[in-house]
Amino acid sequence: MHSTTLHADNRAEVAAALAQDRLVVACLCAAWCGTCASYRAAFEELASRHPDKYFLWVDIEDHADLVGDLDVENFPTLLIQRHDHVAFFGTMLPDPNVAHRLVEAQAELSDEELARQAASTPERRQWQQECNLRALLG
Template sequence: MSLHVACLCAAWCRTCESYQDVFQAACRELLGPEADVRWIDIEDEAELVGELDIETFPTLLVADAAHVRFAGPLTPQPETLRRVLRAHLNDAAAASVAPEFEALAARLRAPR
């Protein structure tokens, strides 16, 4: 199973700046090397983000090869991130998300 996890942030966001290490550490701890983990600056990677309008930082996307499992903003605490990752590692159900999140997930699945 291929899992894609992306944290959508902005370089100017001080919350994101302090959250990046937390995000990377939690993903390494819970997901292992087989997951595709991405830190995406929504301005630097605007083409990848597409029409998705991110208003709250950080925003997390968790998708597998077939569908989006989770998409939405998180409070920037390590335990919140771990809880969300654990829940969606074990639950392969599709989340009901905006088409823009589905489109981003499809771009993340594409070979780089």
């Protein structure tokens, strides 16, 4: 298995993984969502293409205590983060090639560029406050 699924009993392990120096790619979904169910295989394939990154599957209803304040409007929603900088938060077409290009583009950014982009718009500044998985799991 290339991605980790967040469970009540592995939150500490996930928090430790998020604290490492690597890009985190989280998919926020819901068990009842048919698109999410079909996207799971594509997410696993994406994870296998990026073994140096940490992939996390989060059922937003199972973990409403963790992600309850996140404004997930559609599924699947991807959250990409490195350190405390949320680089991307938004709905992703269920196409592994689109997600692959997005992950590649974010991975190429320096920490300085990520920090600059994180502060570049009101929406991105809001991501930093509301979508930081390290803070939510900490």
